[in-house]
Amino acid sequence: VSAADTRFDDLVQSVDVHRRTGDVQQARGNTEAAKTAWEAGLGEVEKGLLDGGWKPSDEADLSGMQGGLLRRLGRTAEALASYRLGADIEARTPLKKTYNRSNAIKLALISGESTLASVASGLVALEAAIEDAIRSDVQVASDAWTYADLGDTQLLLGHVGEAADAYRTFSERARSDSPTTTLSVLRQIVDTLRARPEPDPDASRLAADVERIESLLTPR
């Protein structure tokens, strides 16, 4: 393991503990403690990004982590900017990972910036990119997160049957704590689409699809 990998691993581990601490405190209703933890994590990521010296794939991951923490802190526009920066690195490098590209679209939906119709072409391109990565890179094909991204993308496109297959693969491969994370994002998208002044015509379809997927992923 190289020194650069160790440095990245240490930073990611530490930031993720802050993020999870924040999530736990938020769930307990300790909003201030949650905010403190997320801000601590964000401080570490931002310092890491400022220090620089990362491989493109690491830099993209750090941008994604930054986006996740900013989103939790309610700084949606900044979060979206982080995801887009990461998405740009993913597309430019070109990386097989699609985490930032996927989250940039989802957050644009959550923030109300986009509608399902307006992100459709981006979703189609993303689905193609993920499927290509699965075919060409065994590491990407082995990673459960890939199937979460694929499932989300297909679900948003209304390809429920294919999305169900992707989620099933995701659920089988992922660490057992993973499905909850992805479902909460989908629920937020549904809520936002429904809350728009002019409700998104696809919102009801998506809500029904999310419910089906929830029942699929929830352990019995």
Add this chain to the structure above:
Amino acid sequence: MTADTSTFQLALSYADADREYVEKFATALEKHGVHYYDPKNDLSGLGQHRAAVIQRIYSSDTQHVILFISEAYVTDPNLRIERLAALDQNVEEPGFVLPARFDGSSIPGLDNLIGVDLRDKSPEHAADAVVDWLEREDPEIRRRPAIKGWEAFDPARLHCVVVGSEAEESAGAKGLAAAFSEVLHHEFPADEVKNKPGIWIGVSETLRTLELLSGRRPLPATYDEGAVEPCAFSATNAFASDTELRRAIRLIIEADLALFDVTDFEPGVMLLLGVRAATRRGVTIVSHGAEWFEGTPLRRPFNLADLSLASHTPIPVKVGVNPRRGRLAERIQVGFQQLGRHPDYHDLPVYDALRRLGSESSAWWPIPADEEILVLCTYDGAHEAAWTSVQQGLTDARPDVKVKGTLSRMQDFATPQIVSQALYEKIRRCVGCIVDWTLASPSTFFELGVRLAISQWGTVQIASKGWLDLMESGATDGNGEPLSRSKARRQVRSMRHRFQPIAYAADAGVALGQEVAATLLEISESGPAKEHDIHRVAVEAMQRVEPTTTGVVLALEAEADRLDSPQLGGQHNVPQALFHEAQSIKRDHERAALEQRLAAWFYLEHRLGAGQRSEGDPLRRRWVKLGLQVSRALLEPGSEEADQDLGIEISRQVRARRVEPT
């Protein structure tokens, strides 16, 4: 290579008519530990150009030649070549030839040389006189072992040993030693022209990380010829004397890299391989020559059935470097890589089966000889009658002796356990063990090597007299195959001197039983204090090369990583458990890994005080890293509240005393 694989101390040249005398003389020589060449016992040069073989052996491959001069000798035209080769060498190296005279026959050029007069000497006295002469000519000869190699294990060096076969030694084919020598000189160093790093880098890196009881291995990172201790000898050399055998055993155990030529699966090679398998978790390459190539059929002994067997037969190519070299280099390179990465790396069977017997005392306590006696022998149908006779003899002898244990061969065990696991457990635990050499089963000799290396109780070795006679005579069947099933005649002869197996006649009956039982009784009553030689040598060598037991933290972390490795803080999510599709299996692995990491963290915190150590201390860094890992896992979505609290608390402690990476 610094060692000579085929140097004899003395080569014998004699006429057939004088054979009886010379054989007794040779037997006496062996008792003096002199390693000699006897052409009448060497069948393995068959098929080669006779003159070339004789020329080489009677000049460059021996330190001295003794000519047994008689009327029969001077008149036999077949002996002319060996005589002339020796005399030519004597011109260059006076004192090379010693004449021993049965009568007054004359050989031009030798008549003025004072020799040994055999007319008034028994073979034994003649041998004494020759040994005196050898010591006068070369005072170091008996102290200087035919087997060279390092005198003391040096942790800063890579130790390599090549064990050659009698087949290749006698044929003058230094196959495996030569192949390794090429690898050592061409593949270990970096090749700057081709911009190849050389395999030394990986080899030394692995050895630097593996800590031995004697300490760490400060091997240089870049190749240096002085950092390698190579050594090669044939199995025949290894059994030439007690001193040679002790030396060979030590070298085989201490070597980081051992290469065994298993051509013909000779008894001596298999015994030495058994010693290696039982003692050392280094890199061992087992290779077959004699025109055999990897991927082609080969009948293997049971114990080597799942071995990745190499070939050192040169691959036919018209020009350029023989691909054999690259193939051997790759095996060595990959072997050391895997040794460094895989905690349970094995290239030979036995090692774990001998050590992992279970924790209950009933799983590892010795099995007394009045309960069970392990018998290691061939299952060849041709031996069945002899085995029945041995068994009957022991049964009949039992009323007279105290050794009443059941005689058990491997196939007699009523156990569903896989054979290798059950067999090596018995080899370790049974106080009483009989090994029958008859028919030279390679598996039996491999098991004998294991037993001699690890057991403090010793072994009763027996062999059918009929088989020993066949071995001695070298009689062959219609296809030229030896009736004894082994061509390694010199090796077996030397082994007989070292181990003195009880030779039994087909009708030995109760007499054999009593002799075996008496020896078993002696072993069982003498107790572990009287360890036999090979085990004692092994114990001494093991103190230098036994790896340290993995520390608590490392062991717990390694097991946790095996179950559920931290994947860049969750950036990757690749399933690790087999049958991960079953959520319960996955969850069980994740949970077990978390508990092991927690145990490791608490050990670091409370036992080693890692959190209080100085900032640069590696233990403190480990404590931080592990603390964050367990916190992250305890804080996973949906975890119990108590787990979450513990995660928050550990992360708080770790961050308070965290050393920021520089």
